[in-house]
Amino acid sequence: MHPDHERDLLTMLRNKHLARLLDVFHERLVRHGEPRGRVAIETRMESDALADIIGKQVKEGSTIKLAEVDLLLREKSAFHCSLADAVKLASGKPIIRPKVERERERAARERVVARCFDLLPQLGLSSESYARVVSWMHAGRDSLRRDAGRWREAELLAAVRAVALALHHAPGRNEPPVYLAELANRVTGAGAHGLDAKRPAGTLLLRALEFLYPETASRERRGSSAWRTNLLSEARIARDPVSVRVDTFGLMGDTPYLRELRRAALTRSLNLDDLGQIGSEVRCWNGCVFVAENPTVFTPLFRHLREKHREENHPTLVCTNGNLNLADWTLLEALVSSGAHVYYCGDFDVRGLEIAASLLTRFPEDVSPWRMTADDYVTAVQAEEKKLDPAGLQRMSRYFPGLVHEMSSRGHAADQESLIDLLKRDLNRFVLEGIAPPRQNEPPGGHSVLYSAM
Template structure:
């Protein structure tokens, strides 16, 4: 039987030593070698160590150099490192060794990412790593093989960018570089890395973290790519302007669902009477639209439906309307989602936004008996913006704007009165 096998059997048979050896493994790791001491917690541990040959145990501590000397003088003729490996079945590690191995592994992967090219050579991935290596390495170390695949995919995408060419749809570009048109969709992990690569490559786009929809769009434009400008849309009725779309609305009185592509191509449009009535829910939009059936098309106020949180198309349209001097009258649900939309509009457009039947009094009229309460903590970040309303929702429950249908319709119909002295100025 070899000395190593004998040593392993000896150490495993001394159950009192298990806790001591675990502490020695940790101390060896933290001290990067055989140094320091560990605390002993029982007479059995002291007895087992004395039998092994350790002498300096009077302080209730085991000094690792004492253990080293005892092991070398024992029949096993080995040191602490050999003993720990025999006991645990694997070599003990040191902090410096682990760090060195991690550094070597990262250096190898970074070499794969850059293909050996440097920042001075203009390699886009090397440029990215020069600015963002700490983040990229951290994500790679935490995410392992899956993140590694995403990073390599983004590296390929970075080298395939052609910002000087006509803009390519992002999905087409993703299919070219990854054989998957959805590889760089917002819900894919690779998109996070791709956005950060673009931030490093196109600093002149003046986009900063945290990224929002407009920032991502600006980065894509700088990179010669185009966002999905079809699936992002907004519903609108009764725009004012000279283009084909406002004229079609005026002629038919019908609303249109406008994709981002169309919003970007609208040209100068305005909100009729200087007010855009913005609602969150499609059913409410339909009720308001129906209430205008007997009003001449040229006298119908501008209505906008966000269908929940604002899409890029909705923001772009409201940007245009506010830029043309419009006031936005927003009405939404009395729940975390509706209040978040309201807060976002106020933050973005400031005094150009006037909340419409969104106060504690309106909530009291809309809330139903035994209304569900909002999830705990869901209104915490909204209290600063709407203290009274959040308190009412937390106490009495959520409510929905459909319960205010009559008042909403009355407000919009009042806007159609040609004798109204200040169409935009009530409530």
């Protein structure tokens, strides 16, 4: 179209009485991809405005085919353009059908995701880290496509790069934890907050950890603070050195602090910084550590020991206060490394069994459930206890087949608080006779004789 004709046509298209018709034309072209259907002329002003560009008067109240409008613009008007050309000139933007636009956006997002995969070989990842990152990205490819639609390409590439490096630099199972802010400084280039949950890299890191540790992810509501903390803990990433703790009683060790702590028979909450100072020195009494899920069990047990037994004969107790955090894991790893066997007592519900299962998975030869048999459950259960989640319970059947069968048949949870007297009796026997509770896979009624109590 000649520039002069284009200016003249644009002037006519700006007639306010054409606005409704242009909207209709645009909608039909977007829907069908070509001029199809009819349009009604509602007023005389619309008729006159349309006649100015197509050279034909259409009476108000009558209709005209869009194909005819297109033909008249092409062959009869002075402008010799299509209806689509006129509509694009009026709106200042191309006419794109939704299907075409969706396909274009899909292809663009796919190109961005492909670039995310392409950058991985440049990062110097270990073979193990590379495999973990690629597995997560393949499994979460649909999510990455959505991310490519909501974030800029540079943001997504930077976030994937940061997560890949974070997984590469994350500590191994027996290595000291790393702090989130320090890791963010190292891998994001965006400062200490680069891996915060609401930032792209932080969002992707949690998504990657959810893929890598599905059982841990299933224990809390997705997106909750506990869910985030548990996933970071599983990867040995801590928010800071002091915000998580483990409660203890009766620790031993050849340092002035641990000797004095034991002599005073005090409980002590230890954070990651404390454990970093004393972890390699910490020991338990006579090779066993007794772990309680709840402080309501831990408290009567350490009070009983203080009341009934001398300080030098206090067994070592640990309280996890629910799911194990990094401080819990760090202490238990140090104790197991020094030769300890862990006895864990938890509630008879899905959460308690999950915690026990996580310990059995981490330390298969060094952990035994404590008072968590089917018989113990029958002793503890009461009819008014809360109902159990059948699906969650069945996930635990491979760890505790007999117990899960009994719990499923009764359908009620039970608390370890109901067994406190039996737990105290076990500790008394351990102190006075040197006999520990049965270990995992020991014959029924079997007890471990650990030392001669003289």
